[in-house]
Amino acid sequence: MILPRMSRPAKVLFSAVIFAVAALVTACGTEKVSVPQAQTALHEGAVLFNQRCGGCHTLSYAGTHGSAQNVRTAQFNNGPNFDVRCERPVARVLYAIQNGGFSGVIMPQNVVVGQQAIDVAEFVATYAGHKQPKIPGVVQCSQVPVGTVAEALAPTTTTTTTTTTGSPGSLTGTTKSKVPATAKAKASHK
Ligand code: HEC
Numbered sequence: 001m002i003l004p005r006m007s008r009p010a011k012v013l014f015s016a017v018i019f020a021v022a023a024l025v026t027a028c029g030t031e032k033v034s035v036p037q038a039q040t041a042l043h044e045g046a047v048l049f050n051q052r053c054g055g056c057h058t059l060s061y062a063g064t065h066g067s068a069q070n071v072r073t074a075q076f077n078n079g080p081n082f083d084v085r086c087e088r089p090v091a092r093v094l095y096a097i098q099n100g101g102f103s104g105v106i107m108p109q110n111v112v113v114g115q116q117a118i119d120v121a122e123f124v125a126t127y128a129g130h131k132q133p134k135i136p137g138v139v140q141c142s143q144v145p146v147g148t149v150a151e152a153l154a155p156t157t158t159t160t161t162t163t164t165t166g167s168p169g170s171l172t173g174t175t176k177s178k179v180p181a182t183a184k185a186k187a188s189h190k
Contacts, residue, residue: 032063
C-alpha cells in the first residue's frame with residue numbers, strides 16, 4: 001500500500017499510523033486496566049472484568065467498551081455502561097453477577113464465582129459511575145456507600161440450600177434460583 005510516489009513525510013506518517021494501530025491492537029487486554037496493582041483485590045477484579053465482562057459492558061478503569069455506543073447499532077446483549085451507571089452497594093453487583101443482571105434474562109449467570117465474583121463486584125462498585133451525569137434530585141454515586149461484601153453475602157447464604165447441582169451449561173455446577181429465597185420459601189409452602 002505504500003505507493004512509490006508517496007513523499008517521505010507521508011511514508012513516515014503512514015508508518016507511524018500503522019505502528020499506532022498495531023500498538024492499540026496489541027494493547028487489548030490487561031494493559032488497559034488502570035487500577036493500581038498495589039490495590040491487589042481491586043486490580044484483580046478489574047483484570048477479571050476486562051476478560052469476562054468487557055465484551056458487554058463499558059468501564060474505562062478496566063479498559064472495556066462493550067456497552068452500545070449508539071442506540072441504532074446496539075445489540076441485544078449490550079449491557080449497561082458502568083462509566084455512567086452507579087452500581088452501589090457491592091451487594092447489588094454480586095446479585096447481578098449471580099442472577100444475570102437484574103432481570104436474569106439476557107446476561108449470563110455466574111460468569112465469575114466465589115472470590116473472583118467478590119473481587120469483580122468490589123471493583124465495579126468502587127469504580128462504576130464516575131461519569132454519572134449530574135441530574136437534579138439524583139444522588140451522586142460518590143455519595144452512595146460502596147457497602148461491604150459481608151452484607152452482600154448475608155442473603156445469598158440462605159439461597160445456597162435451595163440450589164440444585166449438575167445443571168448442564170452451568171459454569172459452577174450449581175444453578176442459582178432467579179426467585180429470591182424468601183419468595184421461594186413462601187412458594188414452597190403452598
Ligand atoms: C453477554 C453479555 C454480558 C456479559 C458477559 C456480562 N453482562 Fe452484565 N449485563 C448484560 C446485560 C444485557 C445487562 C442488562 C440485563 C437486563 O436488564 O436484563 C447486564 C446487567 C448487569 C448489571 C446490572 C446493571 C444495572 O444497573 O441494571 C450488572 C451489575 C452487571 N451486568 C455486571 C456484570 C459483570 C460484573 C459481568 C462479568 C462478570 C457481566 N455483567 C457480564 C450483559 C452482560
